Amino acid sequence: MMINHPILGPRDASEFTILGDACLISRPDWTADDAQDSFFDYQYLRDNPAGIHRELWFHEYGDRSWLVITRNTLTHEILDVVLARDLADKTGGQVR
Amino acid sequence: MTGNRGWTPVWREPEPKPSYDIVIVGGGGHGLATAFYLASRYGIKNIAVLEKGWLGSGNIGRNTTIVRSNYLLDGNQAFYELSLKLWEGLEQELNYNVMMSQRGIINLYHSDAQRDAYVRRGNAMRLHGADAELLDAPQLRALCPFLDYENARFPIKGGLLQRRAGTARHDAVAWGFARAADQLGVDIIQNCDVTGFRIDNGTCSGVETSRGTIKAGKVGVAVAGSTSRVMAQAGLRLPIESHVLQAFVSEGLKPVIPGVITFGAGHFYISQSDKGGLVFGGDIDGYNSYAQRGNLPVFEDVCEGGMAIMPMIGRARMLRSWGGIMDMSMDGSPIIDQTPIDHLYLNAGWCYGGFKATPASGLCFAHLLARDAPHEVATKLRLDRFARGAMIDERGAGAQPNLH
Secondary structure, eight states: OEEEETTTEEEEGGGOEEEEEGGGGSOOOTTSTTHHHHHHHHHHOBOOOSSEEEEEEEOTTTTOOEEEEEEETTTOOEEEEEEHHHHHHHHTTOOO | OOTTOOOOOSSOOOOOOSEEEEEEEOOSHHHHHHHHHHHHHSOOOOEEEEOSSOTTOSGGGTSOOEEOOOOOSHHHHHHHHHHHHHHHHHHHHHTSOOOOBOOOEEEEEOSHHHHHHHHHHHHHHHHTTOOOEEEEHHHHHHHOTTSOTTOSSSOOOEEEEETTOEEOOHHHHHHHHHHHHHHTTOEEEOSOOEEEEEEETTEEEEEEETTEEEEEEEEEEOOGGGHHHHHGGGTOOBSEEEEEEEEEEEEEOSSOOOSEEEOSSSSEEEEEOTTSEEEEEEEEEEEEOOSSOOOHHHHHHHHHHHHHHOGGGGGSOEEEEEEEEEEEESSSOOEEEEOSSBTEEEEEOOTTOTTTTHHHHHHHHHHHHHHSSOOTTOTTOOTTHHHHTOOOOTTOOOSOGGGO
16 A cells, blocks of 8 residues: 655555544544533544545555545555644644 | 265255344354354243354454463453353363364463563463463473573563363364254344434334345344444444454464464464464554555564464465454444443453453343343443443553554
């Protein structure tokens, strides 16, 4: 599996580690009344789709940037790669 | 003797009836075992098992056949020890040869700290009635002279041996349970994809399938890697991710590896099948997948693990590799529980350890379906344990599936 890094170009997947669903960017508000429930959701529950999945990858053996990769979990085809920072800025940190 | 002619089907292929007392979704090992124990031990006969493909097409036919009960934590060890005891009587109970072979498993240790951890694990096993023996290097050398004891980075200091562990013929387990369940009147319905649940006022009363609506008093779901996909049809979001785990087989060799051996400093385990092939594997790939195939970096990592403990296998040629889809739970332990929807029950989260659990998983799920209360060895395998902070984190790795 090759990952087309937005800055470095195509890199082998073995240089990366994965954290999971990109919704982990959207940390719940810890001051909200329902913080306990929303942190449970955030920490443990996942959509886990068969098909298109947006996920956080870390270029650990590279430039140590966080990426958001859109990938098909049925075929492993990578459809889009962006810097997580750019996506977080663009969405105000609310990635769903 | 007969030239392999004259074989007849060993289970019926019935049309689905409009209604059953209990419908099991998923005709893998766990679903078939559940139906068998419901019929044989809980006296419920009007049961259907719905399978979207054919029997043995999922993880029951894709695993590395290892059976063991060398767990540490309270919520797990009693469950897996019950499973091993069921394995020991399974061929008698099913009247079917599942090629259960108690050839033993050895977990290697490579440091003083790891030895101490294995002493603790062995004691926990024995307290739950399982067997465990700690081997030092000379004792291990007598059993496995071929290991790389003087490896500079991961010297082998000894191992934790469970003699009652071993291997069983994986797809024969599916066939044995299917045949025995069928003889007790269970309808096994293949090529029947569940496309939805009938849920009214928070109560499940049946399933919609590719072969029509089937009403049910209770519905139990045991679909491993497809758990999130199937349960989403009931509106549930679960603490599960689906990941791919690869397995590998070499060309057939003369008998060389006496039992199952696992590497203590990396993730690698190996046994030798009765046909002579070395059967081995390691870590999951680490990313969400429904593809039933993995990638080469993990392949390389597994082979490096093998070379670190037994360089003799370096000249063996790889014959084939494949992947299965694991229902990875957030703490690495399974779930056998009711769901927030009445009459809908869940059996999931087996991670990469579902095969050895097959009989106990079936028995405990049958108990739950029949009695609406957890079996005594499954009281901690609950769906709400994540919200309660009562994780069963066997590996001590934290709340992230790809670390388990």
